[in-house]
Every structure is written in structure tokens, then in C-alpha cells.
Amino acid sequence: MIQLIRGFKDILPGETALWQHIEKTATALFSAFGFGEIRLPIMEKTELFARSIGEDTDIVEKEMYTFTDRGGDQLTLRPEATASLVRSYIQHKMYADDPVRRFYTIGPMFRRERPQKGRYRQFYQINVEAFGIEGPFIDAQMIYMLNTLFEQLGVHGTQAHVNSLGCPECRPKFRDALLALLDGAEDQLCSDCRRRKARNPLRVLDCKVPGCREAVKGAPAIVDYLCDDCRQHFEVVKQILTRNDIPFVLDKRLVRGLDYYTRTTFEIQTTALGAQSAVAGGGRYDGLVKALGGPATPGIGFAIGFDRLVEILAQQRDIQAPNPQLFIAALGDKAREMAFQWTLALAKGGLHVDMEHANKSLKAQMKRANRLKAAHVLIVGEDELAAGKGVLRDMATKKQIDLSIDNIIETLQQRLLA
RNA sequence: GUGGGUGUAGCUCAGUUGGUAGAGCACUUGGUUGUGGCCCAAGUGGUCGUGGGUUCAAGUCCCAUCACUCACCCCA
Numbered sequence: 001m002i003q004l005i006r007g008f009k010d011i012l013p014g015e016t017a018l019w020q021h022i023e024k025t026a027t028a029l030f031s032a033f034g035f036g037e038i039r040l041p042i043m044e045k046t047e048l049f050a051r052s053i054g055e056d057t058d059i060v061e062k063e064m065y066t067f068t069d070r071g072g073d074q075l076t077l078r079p080e081a082t083a084s085l086v087r088s089y090i091q092h093k094m095y096a097d098d099p100v101r102r103f104y105t106i107g108p109m110f111r112r113e114r115p116q117k118g119r120y121r122q123f124y125q126i127n128v129e130a131f132g133i134e135g136p137f138i139d140a141q142m143i144y145m146l147n148t149l150f151e152q153l154g155v156h157g158t159q160a161h162v163n164s165l166g167c168p169e170c171r172p173k174f175r176d177a178l179l180a181l182l183d184g185a186e187d188q189l190c191s192d193c194r195r196r197k198a199r200n201p202l203r204v205l206d207c208k209v210p211g212c213r214e215a216v217k218g219a220p221a222i223v224d225y226l227c228d229d230c231r232q233h234f235e236v237v238k239q240i241l242t243r244n245d246i247p248f249v250l251d252k253r254l255v256r257g258l259d260y261y262t263r264t265t266f267e268i269q270t271t272a273l274g275a276q277s278a279v280a281g282g283g284r285y286d287g288l289v290k291a292l293g294g295p296a297t298p299g300i301g302f303a304i305g306f307d308r309l310v311e312i313l314a315q316q317r318d319i320q321a322p323n324p325q326l327f328i329a330a331l332g333d334k335a336r337e338m339a340f341q342w343t344l345a346l347a348k349g350g351l352h353v354d355m356e357h358a359n360k361s362l363k364a365q366m367k368r369a370n371r372l373k374a375a376h377v378l379i380v381g382e383d384e385l386a387a388g389k390g391v392l393r394d395m396a397t398k399k400q401i402d403l404s405i406d407n408i409i410e411t412l413q414q415r416l417l418a
Numbered sequence: 419g420u421g422g423g424u425g426u427a428g429c430u431c432a433g434u435u436g437g438u439a440g441a442g443c444a445c446u447u448g449g450u451u452g453u454g455g456c457c458c459a460a461g462u463g464g465u466c467g468u469g470g471g472u473u474c475a476a477g478u479c480c481c482a483u484c485a486c487u488c489a490c491c492c493c494a
Contacts, residue, residue, distance in 0.1 A: 305494030
């Protein structure tokens, strides 16, 4: 038997209703805030990701699906969407008539990690991005939208964590201070953190190993090293959040795994998914548009882990497939043939109808109708057919009536589509 | 990439110190029930993840391999 690729998954019919529900709720909300949908390719030139996400990140270093195509181009299945979005923004000169542009996009991403709860090699993200807005209001609005979406979806037990990562001006100062502390505590660090120290020392703050936590306990916080502009920006963000009753916690340890982030960063965390605590995350990337060849343009955005959101909601609610309005139990070839014609017309008219196509007993057909939770069953046996009628049974009330088959389609539509 | 757990009928699982497979649900047929939901009876369905090895004999022991899963790591 051929099985699907490791870390990939099928989203089965019983689950898609929930996916659609989330998608509908999200797009309605984002539209109301002035965000428009953009659809992007799932493959890009490898260089785009190397330059935006950062050569030294885990994603670029060892998680991307990269290959050479037949023409010799280096291509990569996108591991995230922001890079493509920025590329598209620049390529189509969307900044020309108005640098302020807002987008959302939904689709699959690919990272070759070890599969785990809430972590797949093909996973889905809902991305929301805003370009060209410098001021702190948009930062608060992003977090507000996330909170609102989760509220509308009925997600419980999540919390917004907020931090600021500063800018290219203030981050080096913090980095130096942190390195000084780490040098002194080198022997307390785990092997991973010793490696990280050279590469990306900020990540040590995020380590969960007890020894490392202890070592960085007295570590300086990024927020204490922000330059005046960054501090001012962050202070206002927090003010706006507080004044508008948007709940959040200041998380001085929050860092990002992608290099392009600056200033405000945030993450929606949950305890419902084991080790995968982040359901959504994002922040500012004020230098990215310029770094990829566009005009200096501030940017901010977030990504929601669609699969993770589905899992949380699936734990909280019972999902069920839509139930047929009508099940036709036909006995005998002749009756089945007629029933088949009726289903064509009824379904075309918008009635959710089902029937048994195999030659099965009435008992088996009633059993199936019951399992499908059909609201009504139309029974057409040999006798009924000879008498030119069918019996319509209401499965809830158990009441049933005879219907003439002369204009059965109109009759059923009248009764059931009301 | 590293570690732990699991892999027996469509589903959930039993299977004792190795002796050539079982239950419940589901499904099929029949009975009963005013034509389904309860009950009764019979039946279909498994090369015990895969490949080696030990043994007279392996679901049961050993090795390898694959898959699933949880955690590390990383991130959404």
C-alpha cells in the first residue's frame, strides 16, 4: 500500500467543516479591518528565503524543501509566507500609489521537521500583513485582531505575549551585554546553547533547559537596552493595548526564530497543544522591504498556525458532517431507477439528498438513514410504486404520509425546502 | 538530527511462562419490533507493520527496517 508522505496529512471530510468555519470567520474579520486577500505561489527561488529569513536560522539551514529544477534553478517550497508577500509587494510596485497596503493569505507551508503534535511538514497558515504604517497603533490592532478572532471562534485558554526586539541600532548593544553574561556562565549552558551563543545569542533566552534558565536568570532584558525611538514606540504600544482593554503579558524572553523581525513581537500561546505552545506569532519587520530591494517601508504581520487552531477547536467542540434532509429508501431495480432520477433533480434544486444504490433490504436502508441522521426518509417499495405513491417518514416525529409520485419532486421541495 | 512509547479484523483493544488468533462496536442476512434506533441468532472480515534470525513450533524471544506518537530541538 502506498502511504502518504511522512509528516503530511489528509484533511478528511469530517474535519473540513471546521476548517471552513475558521476560514470564514477569519476572512470576514480581516476584511472588516481593510485587509484584502492575496494568493501567492507555494514555490519561490531559494535565495528569497535565504535573504529574508536569514542564512543562519534553523529554517534555512536544515528545514527547507529545496531542489534544483530541470532548468537548473534553485527552488524552495515556501517555509513561510511573509517573504513571498514582500517580494510580491515590491515586484508589483504596490507602494507606488499608496505605500499603505494590507493583505491576508491562507495556504500551505513546508518545513522538514520531525513530526509531532501540532507540527507537520506541510502545515497551513493564515497570514496577515500590513505595509507602510510606521506608528504603534497598527501594532496594537494586530494583537486586537488576533484576540478578537480567537474570541469569535470560542478558543479558550490563550494568552498574548508581547516583547520588543529593538532595531539594528539598539540590538548590538544588548547583544554585547548578553554575551558578556553568557561568557561568564558558559559551563552552566547546555551544549545547544553554547553553539547558539556564537550564532544567535538571543535564542539562549528562549531555552527551556533548567540550567540555562538559571544561567540567564539575571540576564539583561532587551527592553532595557532599547534606543529612544524603540522605547517610545513600545511604550505607546503597551499604552494603547491597556487603554483598549486588550489583554497581554510582557514577556521579556520572547524572541523570534526569523532574522527579519524588529521592534514589537508577539505570540499567542496555549497550553492545549503540549510542547507546541504558539498558535500564532508575528511582529514588525521594518527593514525587510528595503533588504529585499524595495523602498524603505515598515511592515508588520502575523501568522496563525491553522492546523494548531483546528486541533484546539476540535478538542473543544464536536464536529459533525452535515446530515441529509432526505434519504430515499428504494426497493427493487425499478424504484431505484426512479429514485435516482429524483435525487438528480432534488440535489440540483439545493436539497441535501441521499439514497442507497445497492440492492439492500429495507431494514439495512433504514439503518443507514438513521446512521446518517437523515431528517426524512422516502420509502418506495414495489407495492408503493405500483400504487403510484411513496411514503414520507419524518424520522424525528415518526409521522408518515403518502405522497403521489406524479409530481413528487415539487411536493418534496415544497415540504422540505421551506 | 537525538531520545521514549506504540504498531493484532474498518474502529477500540485482549492475547497469560513461545504451541499455528479472540472480544466489543461496525458491516451482511434472518428473527422480533406497527418500516430505523432496543433485543436475539447466524455470518463476512486478519499473510498479527515489513524483512531476516533463534526454535520441532513465534503475535509472543533476538536483530534490522518502516510507520505512527510524545518529548528534545525549532516554530505557526
